[in-house]
Amino acid sequence: MLIQPGELLAQINSPADLKKFPKEKLVQICDELRQYIVDNVSVYGGHFGASLGVVELTVALHYVLNTPEDQLVWDVGHQAYGHKILTGRRDRFHTNRIYGGLSGFPKRKESEYDTFGVGHSSTSISAALGMAVASKYRDLPKKQHVAVIGDGSMTGGMAFEAMNHAGVSDTNLIIILNDNCMSIDPNVGALKDYLTDITTSRTYNKAKDEVWKILGKLSKFGSSAQEVISKVEGGIKSALLNQSNLFESLNLRYFGPVDGHDVNHLAEVLNDLKDIPGPKILHCVTVKGKGYAPAENGNQTTWHAPGTFDKVTGEIYKKTPSTPQAPKYQEVFGHTLVELAEQNDKIMGVTPAMPSGSSMNIMMKAMPDRAFDVGIAEQHAVTFSAGLATQGLVPFCNIYSTFMQRAYDQVLHDVCLQNLPVVLCLDRAGFAGADGPTHHGAYDIAFFRCIPNLVVSAPMNEEELRNMMYSASTHNGPYSIRYPRGKGVMPEWRTAFEQIPVGQGRIIKEGEEIAILSIGHIGNYAVEACEKLTKEGLNPAHYDMRFVKPLDEELLHEIFSKFKKVITVEDGCLMGGFGSAVIEWMMDHEYQAQVKRLGIPDEVIEHGEQIELHRECGFDPEGIAAAVRSMTAVTKI
Numbered sequence: 001m002l003i004q005p006g007e008l009l010a011q012i013n014s015p016a017d018l019k020k021f022p023k024e025k026l027v028q029i030c031d032e033l034r035q036y037i038v039d040n041v042s043v044y045g046g047h048f049g050a051s052l053g054v055v056e057l058t059v060a061l062h063y064v065l066n067t068p069e070d071q072l073v074w075d076v077g078h079q080a081y082g083h084k085i086l087t088g089r090r091d092r093f094h095t096n097r098i099y100g101g102l103s104g105f106p107k108r109k110e111s112e113y114d115t116f117g118v119g120h121s122s123t124s125i126s127a128a129l130g131m132a133v134a135s136k137y138r139d140l141p142k143k144q145h146v147a148v149i150g151d152g153s154m155t156g157g158m159a160f161e162a163m164n165h166a167g168v169s170d171t172n173l174i175i176i177l178n179d180n181c182m183s184i185d186p187n188v189g190a191l192k193d194y195l196t197d198i199t200t201s202r203t204y205n206k207a208k209d210e211v212w213k214i215l216g217k218l219s220k221f222g223s224s225a226q227e228v229i230s231k232v233e234g235g236i237k238s239a240l241l242n243q244s245n246l247f248e249s250l251n252l253r254y255f256g257p258v259d260g261h262d263v264n265h266l267a268e269v270l271n272d273l274k275d276i277p278g279p280k281i282l283h284c285v286t287v288k289g290k291g292y293a294p295a296e297n298g299n300q301t302t303w304h305a306p307g308t309f310d311k312v313t314g315e316i317y318k319k320t321p322s323t324p325q326a327p328k329y330q331e332v333f334g335h336t337l338v339e340l341a342e343q344n345d346k347i348m349g350v351t352p353a354m355p356s357g358s359s360m361n362i363m364m365k366a367m368p369d370r371a372f373d374v375g376i377a378e379q380h381a382v383t384f385s386a387g388l389a390t391q392g393l394v395p396f397c398n399i400y401s402t403f404m405q406r407a408y409d410q411v412l413h414d415v416c417l418q419n420l421p422v423v424l425c426l427d428r429a430g431f432a433g434a435d436g437p438t439h440h441g442a443y444d445i446a447f448f449r450c451i452p453n454l455v456v457s458a459p460m461n462e463e464e465l466r467n468m469m470y471s472a473s474t475h476n477g478p479y480s481i482r483y484p485r486g487k488g489v490m491p492e493w494r495t496a497f498e499q500i501p502v503g504q505g506r507i508i509k510e511g512e513e514i515a516i517l518s519i520g521h522i523g524n525y526a527v528e529a530c531e532k533l534t535k536e537g538l539n540p541a542h543y544d545m546r547f548v549k550p551l552d553e554e555l556l557h558e559i560f561s562k563f564k565k566v567i568t569v570e571d572g573c574l575m576g577g578f579g580s581a582v583i584e585w586m587m588d589h590e591y592q593a594q595v596k597r598l599g600i601p602d603e604v605i606e607h608g609e610q611i612e613l614h615r616e617c618g619f620d621p622e623g624i625a626a627a628v629r630s631m632t633a634v635t636k637i
Ligand SMILES: Cc1ncc(C[n+]2csc(CCOP(=O)(O)OP(=O)(O)O)c2C)c(N)n1
Pocket: 050, 053, 076, 078, 079, 119, 120, 121, 149, 150, 151, 152, 153, 154, 178, 180, 182, 183, 184, 288, 353, 354, 376, 403, 406
């Protein structure tokens, strides 16, 4: 359902249309853009607070820059709804994050204005710098290269790698730091404290504006004046802040902090910055959720991605369950970790900036000195956990499967080669859903099962998750547990802990002719498929293998001795996944059987509800049943 835009926004189908308006109209355009985001997200869901926080910045950028020739890169991209609406996608925006519709993040193949595909944080400065260096090397017509990065994303190490390089690059890169003191949860770390110092230092800010007015204007007088100005400015700033400016120490000229909600001032500042040579950073202070009171003044974590809500009252709609609902896997993780930590004082918790997303916040609240949010720093989270483990502690390091991709070497090099007892909990494993391919946890089985010493497990339900966590806490080595986004199947999940011997699978259902081997939560789809098939007179067996590594060899000998037709099912990539492991084992042990693997094919699967993507790839319950039917001998006469 198309939502009607405001009078001016209705006339803007590109930044060129935006530029036709006098600057006196910019405030109204911001108001209409903000309202359009509220109107759409309240009905269709998605990320919310971040886009509201950069409405003025987005309008100012597209008003001043000559996009798409001037290249604009958004970090993470969850804040780019305004960008999408102003760049020709207003009338498709109601399809945002919906199967077959717009992506929830900038995507190159979606628009020429989306100069770089994003979704994982802290990549924007590297990408924009690459574009800037390439333009210079190819002697392309002068254009601007701008990275917009949040204070949370600035805690990602990659951002510092990029600034370290930018500082010695002969480019005119503009970095815009969108500082709202928030990540998804409140931002953390020494960088946050530093930014707060700058933002709240009255002496600095009062003098800074005066200095800028003088120096900023003078900066148009050739490069020699530039040198002097830059030194004078840097010296004044350091003196006022009684510390050197972090960014200027990296040879980035620092400007700000400026009010990120004053669209006309932002436009003036950006116009000035365009003419100042060399890499520079503009520090913008904004409020996440700005302009929508419940998001601006309420729990900003909740309003990061609230789902659908009543835009008048601010009431967030909850799906009221008719029957007692199973909990989310993340909640089972969070509560179980506290239970285990109460019994075992060696257990610690580590999350890279996802306290609420992973439910690590439950332990952070209950045991604040034993659970750590380390910022958007997955590599650090893993090796920090390895350090804890060397001192006899048992860290549970919880990282979304997709974000774990960023810490692969740390798992291999720092944890597994040293055989340290770190428990890696991979939440959002399998299809993530509406976040799409940048967030699908599609590859972790494949990239983990080849690492020596690492146990690779996946629970089929909440009870299994609890018992795997319990078993992992006493396993003297690296142990990974993967589970999906969303709910399990057991409303009564607080069961007593039981050890699961490493590598032990289990039979779910006896059967004949065909054996279905599943791994993880997707096994519940196999249960549904078997229920369908039983009504059709078919009787496949079903095994929950529980472990990809080590495989339950005793069970596999039993299966391949009894069945000549096997179907494997995984919510993960087929290339090198669980099905591949089973086939390798079968060949190594000289069994012969017809094996059909169900899972994620070797292609990019876009966004949609999880069940829509499972159906697209043929491993929803009906897909599994269809596979059994196709493998079953011709209908019995
Ligand atoms: C590598 C990686 N880790 C974690 C995330 C999850 N994530 C998405 S947005 C976000 C917070 C970003 O904070 P900030 O950059 O300050 O943007 P804001 O939401 O405040 O506008 C996080 C942690 C991610 N997208 N990428």
